Amino acid sequence: xxxxxxxxxxxxxxxxxxxxxxxxxxxxxxxxxxxxxxxxxxxxxxxxxxxxxxxxxxxxxxxxxxxxxxxxxxxxxxxxxxxxxxxxxxxxxxxxxxxxxxxxxxxxxxxxxxxxxxxxxxxxxxxxxxxxxxxxxxxxxxxxxxxxxxxxxxxxxxxxxxxxxxxxxxxxxxxxxxxxxxxxxxxxxxxxxxxxxxxxxxxxxxxxxxxxxxxxxxxxxxxxxxxxxxxxxxxxxxxxxxxxxxxxxxxxxxxxxxxxxxxxxxxxxxxxxxxxxxxxxxxxxxxxxxxxxxxxxxxxxxxxxxxxxxxxxxxxxxxxxxxxxxxxxxxxxxxxxxxxxxxxxxxxxxxxxxxxxxxxxxxxxxxxxxxxxxxxxxxxxxxxxxxxxxxxxx
Numbered sequence: 001x002x003x004x005x006x007x008x009x010x011x012x013x014x015x016x017x018x019x020x021x022x023x024x025x026x027x028x029x030x031x032x033x034x035x036x037x038x039x040x041x042x043x044x045x046x047x048x049x050x051x052x053x054x055x056x057x058x059x060x061x062x063x064x065x066x067x068x069x070x071x072x073x074x075x076x077x078x079x080x081x082x083x084x085x086x087x088x089x090x091x092x093x094x095x096x097x098x099x100x101x102x103x104x105x106x107x108x109x110x111x112x113x114x115x116x117x118x119x120x121x122x123x124x125x126x127x128x129x130x131x132x133x134x135x136x137x138x139x140x141x142x143x144x145x146x147x148x149x150x151x152x153x154x155x156x157x158x159x160x161x162x163x164x165x166x167x168x169x170x171x172x173x174x175x176x177x178x179x180x181x182x183x184x185x186x187x188x189x190x191x192x193x194x195x196x197x198x199x200x201x202x203x204x205x206x207x208x209x210x211x212x213x214x215x216x217x218x219x220x221x222x223x224x225x226x227x228x229x230x231x232x233x234x235x236x237x238x239x240x241x242x243x244x245x246x247x248x249x250x251x252x253x254x255x256x257x258x259x260x261x262x263x264x265x266x267x268x269x270x271x272x273x274x275x276x277x278x279x280x281x282x283x284x285x286x287x288x289x290x291x292x293x294x295x296x297x298x299x300x301x302x303x304x305x306x307x308x309x310x311x312x313x314x315x316x317x318x319x320x321x322x323x324x325x326x327x328x329x330x331x332x333x334x335x336x337x338x339x340x341x342x343x344x345x346x347x348x349x350x351x352x353x354x355x356x357x358x359x360x361x362x363x364x365x366x367x368x369x370x371x372x373x374x375x376x377x378x379x380x381x382x383x384x385x386x387x388x389x390x391x392x393x394x
Contacts, residue, residue, distance in 0.1 A: 019061075019068040019171040023075035028084055031062070031069055035088050038064050042097045042177035045104045046170055048158035053247045053254070054212075057111045058157035060085075063174035070170055073111075074160065083112045092117040097177045099123050099136045101204050109209035116205040122177055124200055125184040128193050130344045136173065143183065144176050199377040214244050217311040224264045235302030236267040242298040246291065257291070271299055321361055328392055329360035335391045339384070351380060351388075363392055 022031050035041055046059040060071040060082070076082050088094060089108070098104050101121040108114045126134040133139065140146040152169035162170075188194040219225060219240035228236060240263060247254040258266070262283060269280060274296070277288045321329060333347070333356060340347040358374035367385040370376060376385070 019070045019167065022069055022071040025076070025081050025084075028071065028076075028081065031071070032085055032088060034067075035062060035064065035085075035094070036091070038094060040065070040095050040097065040178050040181070041088070042174035042181075043104065044098065044170070044173040044177075045107055046155075046157040046173075047107055048156065050154050050253065051156050051158055051256075053251050055107070056158070057107050059170055060108075061170050061174045063171075063177065065178060068171045068175050070167065072160075074158065079112055083114070086112065086114050089114045089116050094118065095120055095181075097122065097174075097181045099139075099173070099177060099180075101201075102207055105204060105207055106209050109207075110211070119201050119205060120181050120197075121201055121204060122180050122184060124204075125181075125188060125197050127346060127349050128197050128200070129184065129187050129191070139180065140172065140176055143180065146172060146176065148172060195379050196383070199379045203375065203377060214248075216241050216244075219263075220311065222260045222263060228264075228267060230306040230308055231303055232267045233302075233307035234305050235299050236263055237307055238298040238302035238305075239263050239266055239295065242294055246294070258287070258295075266295065266299065267302070271296060319361065321357070325360045325363070328363065329356060331391050331394060332356040332360055332388065335387065339387075351376065351384060359388055359392060364389070 020031075022028055042061075042063040044061040045057050046061075047055050048058050049055040057073050060073055062069045062071065071082065071085075073082050089096060095118045096116070097120045099121065100123040101119055105114075105116055105119075109116075122139070123134050123136070126139065131139070133142065137148040137150060140148060149165065149169055152166060155166055155169070157166070185194065188197050216237070219237050222236070222240075225233070225236060239258070243254050243257045243263065247257050250257070265280060265282065269276070271277065271280075274288065274292045277283060277292060336347045336350050336356065339350045343350070352375070355374040355376045359370060359376075362369075362373040364370040364373055367381050367389065370385055370388060371378070371381050
């Protein structure tokens with residue numbers, strides 16, 4: 001049996017008596033052997049989306065009943081070395097406990113191609129139970145008396161070495177999840193909601209990882225864009241494309257190049273020379289020095305090519321609803337709101353917008369066809385199917 005409490009590497013990067021730090025291939029193999037003996041583990045990740053255009057997993061936290069582990073994913077030159085943990089996540093005999101699992105699952109699928117079976121999401125469980133506060137920080141404080149440093153949520157997890165405060169924060173994200181899961185299991189069983197929860201957890205295992213693609217037409221989604229004239233829209237379009245190119249080049253988030261509000265401001269500011277930037281109070285001298293000429297070039301391109309016609313694209317890949325379907329959709333949302341009020345939960349806990357949209361568009365006549373045209377699970381079909389069909393018949 002491996003010594004699962006041993007500290008493996010980089011001891012100076014960890015506070016005393018803290019998590020086991022995993023940063024070598026032998027250590028990750030020992031971790032896998034240790035965790036394979038468990039039936040419950042808690043899992044979380046930390047990524048660098050606040051600091052990088054090309055987001056990546058920077059830490060993988062795993063907790064058992066006895067030990068907290070932190071895998072420094074950036075210490076491994078080959079993603080296959082971290083992917084050695086894949087059998088754990090695909091093992092149906094080991095329940096993986098997350099808080100707000102969808103983002104973590106997407107990141108782990110994207111970076112390591114993990115497959116998932118048997119998960120438990122404490123945030124979804126909290127929402128099904130109707131808890132007022134479902135953020136992990138609030139739950140830890142209310143249920144365990146632990147106060148988390150919220151500033152750590154936007155910490156630069158891609159920078160090394162990490163601080164002791166960062167490591168403590170990361171460790172706490174999984175340390176209490178097993179106890180929280182056990183508490184929620186009891187409440188879900190008492191309320192008869194455990195099957196509902198597990199159906200939702202199972203659906204989460206099938207979320208698809210995606211590679212980021214830039215759509216140059218989505219500048220229209222920026223708040224205030226649709227109020228601009230054709231010339232300003234052309235300028236906004238060119239600034240939007242410049243910003244994405246520059247963010248990719250520097251591997252920085254787009255908002256760190258120019259935030260959306262500044263794009264709108266620049267699109268209507270009538271700038272011609274670098275000196276004109278002095279009239280814009282919210283733009284830094286650093287930004288003007290670094291990007292001023294490129295911004296002016298984008299502005300000139302936009303003025304030369306006004307946006308005469310509005311581009312057509314489907315938001316989030318959704319189909320549209322005709323007039324009758326829109327009426328059905330509104331009725332379904334009213335029904336869902338009433339149901340949610342009775343249960344004292346958020347409306348989407350009852351059924352998602354996607355389910356209501358599909359039901360309104362396809363107007364199914366039976367529960368079987370309702371399930372076929374939407375992602376409505378069997379439990380919710382049994383619980384709400386007839387009510388949904390009744391609303392559609394009105």
